[in-house]
Amino acid sequence: MTKLWGGRFQGGPSEALEALNASIEFDWRLAPYDLKASAAHARVLYRAGLLSEGELSQILGAINELHTEVADGTFVATLADEDVHTALERGLVEKLGDVGGKLRAGRSRNDQIATDLRLYCRDQAQALRANLLGLIAALADQAEGLASAPAPGFTHLQHAQPVTLGHQLLAHAQGFRRDVDRLDDWDRRAAICPLGAGALSGSSLPLDPQAVAEELGFTTAAENSIDAVADRDFAAELLFVCSMIGVHLSRLGEEVIFWASQEFSWVVIDDAFSTGSSIMPQKKNPDVAELARGKSGRLVGNLQSLLVTLKGLPFAYNKDLQEDKEPVFDSLDNLELLLPAVTGMVATMRFNTDRIRTSAPTGFALATEVADWLVRKGIPFRSAHEVAGEVVAHCESTGLELHEVADADLRAISEHLDPSVREVLDVEGALAARSTHGATGPKSVAVQLERINEYLNRQ
Template sequence: MSKLWGGRFSGGPAAALEALNASIGFDWRLAPYDLKASKAHARVLHRAGLLDESELDRMLEALDGLAVDVESGAFQGTVADEDVHTALERGLVERLGELGGKLRAGRSRNDQIATDLRLYCRDHARGLGADLADLVSALAEQAATVVDAPAPGMTHLQHAQPITLGHQLLAHAQGFIRDLERLWDWDKRAAVSPLGSGALSGSSLPLDPVAVAEELGFARPVANSLDGVSDRDFAAELLFVCSMIGIHLSRLGEEIILWSSQEFGWVTLDDAFSTGSSIMPQKKNPDVAELARGKSGRLVGNLTSLLVTLKGLPFTYNKDLQEDKEPVFDSLDNLALLLPAVTGMVETMRLNTEIPRAAAPKGFSLATEIADWLVRKGIPFRSAHEVAGACVAHCEERGIELHEIADADLAGISEHLDPSVKAVLDVDGALAARTTPGSTGPRAVADQLAQVRESVEAWRDWAAPN
């Protein structure tokens, strides 16, 4: 019998219970992390005098061999094993006989799974960070080509004020940089080791949770064994970060979908990151962008699923926590698929700058320049806003643009206007005037671009494997 329990039971579980109870179908991916933690635990048992030198050497050799067989597929878990921990103990006992059973001393599946999942999450969060850094870099490199290229800036999806395309692309980069910051901040809280908490109360054996934590790359052991085996804040918080990444990918995807449409025409997507239609031969569909938008719902759903599972759970371990892993695995798997595709789409898309340049002044987007011109002449903005609005109304009645207002009509609109106001009714001039940090002017965008490039290299260093 391979199960880690059953001494007080007179018979085995019903087939229906066994099928429901088994988690080996999804937690087998934790095997490398369980083996890593097992080696650390074996060394602690040795230091506690519970394994002699020869037993430790044989134990570590068997664990290394088991790791090789797991990676190659020569050793696999089965439904009869119930979970990854049971399967690996079976493999160890097959290699070592009775000695293999000694490794379970001082630990439980409760602190094992809490440790394994933390190790898995911390490892994969850095891979996620590396993929995010690649996307930020792709956005930055595209932005570098359009630092001074005008485009309509929009609110409510209506023309508002002229901006630069570089500014728009770097706005997306800022969201992903915040996601990187969240991952880094999350990792500090996730870097605690539950191993040594046992089932819930610690152990009467002279173990050393500090040494285990250090060997496994954690900053410290958990402060409370009850919390150690039941805490899944780290998983929920990681799913929140994944959800925010999904939201930012969705927003980027939506804009690229709009920009690549015939109505916008700002962007041409590369054939390698587009698909076609089974009936309409002319179609070129932005499927990567649409999947980026669509998968955000799945990522948010995984977060919601885990939060509802955790709600109201009593201390300490409950079988409900079997449901903690699949949402985490699914979110990380989907982002690992999605981010390289989005990065490739961004890297290879061609920006058609003449179309947004021509559209930049439309919709009276320079009206605010009139108001600011009046403010510089000492007119209160409240009054200046009214005058600029009157200019727009004048143009709408006549079907003209702001720069086409006749000189003779300006004074009739307001006594504060004269022909010199037309000097500010120029898109390039309006952009150049915006020099404050974070604004859309070419100089400010160039400064922002330099900061983003510097930042992304720092994040690459953090995301590099330890």
């Protein structure tokens, strides 16, 4: 019998319970972390006088062997093992006999799984962070070549004011930068070690949770043993960060989908990041962008799933917490697939800058420039806004763009609209004027690029 809890039972679990209760099919990926924590625990048992030097050497040797065997697939778990902890203890006992069973002293599966999952999440968060930095770099590289390229800016998906394409791309980069910062901030709270909390009350054995924490790369040991085994804030918070990344990817994907449409024709997505149709030979579909948009729902759903699981749980450990791992694994797995694909799509997109430049002033996008020009002449903005709106109304009734209105018609609308207003009815001039901190003008975008590249170089 491999179960870790069989002593007081007269019979084994039913097949139905065994199938329901087992987590080995999904928690086996935690085996390397369980073995790492087991080695740290063995050293603490040795320092407490609960293992001899020879027993410690045997256990550490067997743990190293299991690391290799798990990695190459020669040691595998079975459904009878129930979970990753049971499987690995079986492996130790098979190698060492009773000496292998000594490692269980002073710990519980409750503090083991809380420790294993934290170790896994912290490792995976670093990989996620690296992928995000790669995407930020791809956006910055594209923005550098498009820092002065005019484009329509949108609010409500309507033409609003001209912007530069570089500015638009860097707007997405800022969101992903915040995601990196959130991961760094998350890690500060996740770097607390539960091992030593036991089932919920600590241990009467002379263990050293702080030493274990330091060996495993945590900042400190948990302050409260009940909280240590019950807390899954770190998992929920990581899923929130994953959800925000998903939302940012979805918003980027949505814009790329628009840009790649026939109606926009702003970008051409590289063949390496597009698919076709099984019936329409002309089709080139933005599947990477669509999957980025689609998977955001899955990422948000995983967060909601865990929060609902946690909301009614009493302290300390409850079997409901077996449901914490699959949402975390699923979100991290999907982002590991998605981020490199989105990065590749962004890095290889080709922008049709001539077409985009032509559409930059359309939709009366320079109307605000007229209002600002009047303000610089001392007109209150309330009045300037009304005058600029009247010019737009005239354009709509005559089918003209702003720069096509005759001088006489401008003067008829307002005595303040002399011919010098034409100096702001130019996209390049309007962009150049927006040079304040964070604005869309080429000079400001150059500063943004410098700062984002400095940020990337610090990582």
